[in-house]
Amino acid sequence: MKNNRLIKILVLIVILVAAALYPIVVQRGYYQHLAVMGCIYTLLASSLNLIVGYTGQLSLGHAAFYGVGAYTSALLTLRLGWPVWAGMLGAMVMAGVFGVLLGTPTLRLKGSYLVIATLGFGEIVRLVLLNWMSLTRGPMGLTGITRLAPWAVTKAHYFWVYFPIAVIVVVLLNQLVNSRTGRALKAIREDQVAAEVMGINLAFYKVLAFTVGAVIAGLAGSLYVHYVTFVSPDSFPVAESIQILVMVIVGGMGTIAGPIIGAFGIVFLLETMRALAEYRMVIYGITLFVVIVLMPDGFMGAVRRVSSILLQRGVRHAPAGD
Amino acid sequence: MLNIENLQVHYGRIEALKGVSFSLAEGEIVTLIGANGAGKSTTLKTISGLLRASAGKITFMGRDITTLRPSAIVNMGIAHVPEGRRVFPKMTVEENLEMGAFVRKDQKGIKEDMDRVFQTFPILKERRTQIAGTLSGGEQQMLAIGRGLMTRPRLLLLDEPSLGLAPILVEQIFQIIDDIHKQGTPILLVEQNAYLALQVANRGYVLETGSVVLEGDAKDLLNNEHVKKAYLGE
Structure with a gap:
């Protein structure tokens, strides 16, 4: 057990160091851009994973929280002259409010009905952003949004800020899902009736999952707009929600590492396939299909299965315990 | 310790319980028997707060718990073992x-x-x-x-513990129910297997389409002509 933990920590340190050095080793701005987007999608996929993977509430509205965070941060800094960090906080609060707004009325919905409600919610937010001309400038979008900081000039600078943020959020999520609260969420995922008779307040924990997920997605939105310095409703279609969900599923629902692998994997996969031109989305679709058929529990599910097979082989030679 | 008075529960417009009353004293096993759809599970779910009563009153240890949330009811000491495990x-x-x-x-x-x-x-x-x-x-x-x-728990609600089990396991489960009771936990037992339920219980109530039609000592119910005919297959 102890060795296992040591190996885990070592692997983690290696990954962190490699990540910190990445923008130095990989000088091409384009690949640095992908790494920044990987961090943003890590936040999005990890937060959706809390709702879908740990609490079992299938949502197709996650891009709405992302959009609310992006626009809130953009408007607060642009119109009210707030500093970027305050815009970020504002984005998180506003997205959290929307999390409560979506979580509360959908409490009684399950399965496909919940999917449709969240889908509708995502569309409502996008259409409001598109049509509230006086506030959002509609399809023209908002331009000239404040950069993260005056010193943040290169993509590497952004990466060095966003990567630690992603790490901190993932660590906090890890704490959350392994806490008493996390156990309640998992119990709701496994069996709502049983969870309820155990004394778990379903309404409270479901809304909590939606709200925490929304707050993190709002943060991602803020990080996004202060990076690209432009935002329009086109960035938050339903397809974006689906993309985030695909990252969670391909990486492995209900695991901490899964959405990270899904986020970086898909960001890089999609870009490296640009050479395929119009065949790109076809190949992407086929790749996803094959991955899901071969690894129905996502990448982490496959890792778990392989390692448990290896472990069982090890156990066979060891004396039986207990 | 548990008192149910004139409990009524509706699923939409369908009346599932039409004014059920019964009680359970400290140290008892009480069983509710009846056919599918008689309202046995509905009664348990209403006691534990999963369903809302449209009328009537549930008191537990002298406190009105009719409108409490499931989590509050668990906190008061009522444990519900739901149907289907x-x-x-x-x-x-x-x-x-x-x-x-x-x-x-x-x-x-x-x-x-x-x-x-x-x-x-x-x-x-x-x-x-x-x-x-x-x-x-x-x-x-x-x-x-x-x-x-x-x-x-101060009171254990068991919903159909024998459901879908092999006969030998059913007997084992009932042995365990008896043991738990002997260790001092009162039990409200809902069962379709009326014979076993009445053997282990002190008292019983027979539910038919949302109403209590018979009540009494478990031994008396075992010898009751109606119970024999309808539930014991004699």
């Missing part, structure tokens, strides 16, 4: 039992109760790290009961 399939046996103690904070007491559950169900101790979804039906029923006991 409903263990958490992807959690281990041990994690399932820990979920049973979700509303408790006394780590030491939880540990003691876990040991007690393992004493009552040695098979669960053997399988403590096994994923609950891979247990057999009988083992899952034991786990469901054990999980209910982890709340350290």
